[in-house]
Amino acid sequence: MDLDLALVRAFVATARTLHFGRAAEELNTSQQALSKRMARLEKLLSVRLFERQGGTRLSEAGERFLPAAREALAAGERAIAAVTGAGPVVRIDTWGHLYAPMRTVAEAVQPLGPVRWEPSPGRDWPSVAGALLRGDTDLGFGRVHPLPDGLDAGLTQRLVRLEPVDAVVGPSHPLSAADALRPADLRDSVLWCPAELPRLDFLRRFADEFRILRRHDGPNLGLDHLVRHIRTEPDAFTLFPADAPLPDHAGLRCIPLVEPTPLYAWSLAWRESSRHPQLDTLLRGFTEAGRTRRWLDYTPQRDWLPDTDHPKLAVR
Template sequence: MDLELRQLRAFLAVASELHFSRAARRLHVSQPALSQQIRALEKSLGTALFDRSSRATELTAAGRVLFEAAPRVLAEAERAQALVTQAARGAVGLLTVGSVGTALASIAPRILRLVRAEFPDLQLEVSQYDTSPQLVALADGRIDVGLVRAAQPTETVAVEHLVSEPLLCAVPTDHRLAGGPTVDPRELADEPFVLWPRPLGRAFFDIIVSYCLGHGFSPRIVVEGADIETQLGLVAAGLGVSLQPSYYANLRPPGVVFLPLDGEVPQVALQVAYRRSDRSPAVAHFVAAAKECAASG
């Protein structure tokens, strides 16, 4: 059985009017063409749909069954067509997103709202990852797009700049430097440092070490924290000082003071990352939304 949607539409027109001429005018086709479509449909189904034995056109028993079922068939067909069109535009399906913690607390919600407003049927799955694990997850196909910091592009993963933030110095509130307006980086030479483990963000870690080396010392790392909350808690406890992107100052953690650094200060980039081979419209929409949010501040 090979049913065509145009034949079903023609059948519904005739079944509604119970008059071939009126149905033909309604469909803007000739009556012979309409009759030909109905005969083709009856041939496909192997049964008559209309009783043409009297002057009035009437539905047969089979025709009445089809008259009830055909609208559902057409509605499902139209729904399927709409879903296919939406999928081609990246408006449906699942988009898996990775994000560093700072982005989740700053720009990521705005990006997600923008994507959701434009494509309400696109399912978003968001997980917090540090930069290095995100790059691995992208390359492995476990996430589709990510918000990363100070990452280098690879052969597999493309990275595009969004915004930059200067480094700030985080010290305990009772630290000798806490009362000053700024910090001379050379004053940190003998201080214990609290930092991220390098495997979680090699590029960011190396920015900090390079900055310290540029001021004549290597940071004495006494403890590491796998997330920003842990690191700032360690700073508040007096275990050391830390250098962090300026956004973390907005968190206002108790027991910690953020101070600007004197002189030229490295800028830490927030970026959007995705697989170079990915042609998904949903990924393209997310990247565009991320750039729009970054540009609007």
């Protein structure tokens, strides 16, 4: 049996969208042509891959076929790259977008030569973990934290950077003139969060640890919206990784936190059963960047990490 990768690609797109119209648009073809491809593939395999009554969903056979179909497409891409010299594409999903995660990735991979990146924004760590397990992406990058119900089972992670965190306040904040602050100094202030607090594991744990009782969260309306409130609310503050770019600095102060210094843990994550051929090279790039830029410096007497981040220190 010869498996046509064009048919496999059509199947994977339809399985991802569960909508023939959207999948056809993604593949730049007509819905009629896509339906014909699915019919040919189902005839070739002698199984029904989709159930079409009451909406489109994968059949049991389709569920079994999907992981291998994704791996077949990835193998095809590697085969083409091997003869064209273009190098394999690395699909990477990032989250924590207000903190500009790709700046760290760019620093680590710059010395590695031409790596073809295909970055995509993930909503949060649970959504990226799902994409990794489904084979929709090769790598995830952001802050990893434990997920309920074993949703991250089968995934491997590597701590690659511990970034000091600053307090960001406006000009009318009573502590705006300080050269440095302790987290405990912020107890009378309001922690402004860039999204719903249950989705922000680091900020929630920080607030709990240092007894920041006044918290304001809501939908993620972007960095400009957050900055505007920090600038105008006299008792508001937020946290920001020290090297992350803040737009429109006018009227804002980024004040280092000390005694202790909170650290934001950035990690790579991947599915061990389908390691990308470039993964070891990329990990070496992060290791070298971490060594030269001291990305993994941690002193328990000086720094603070959430308890859930401590196990990562043993596998750096």
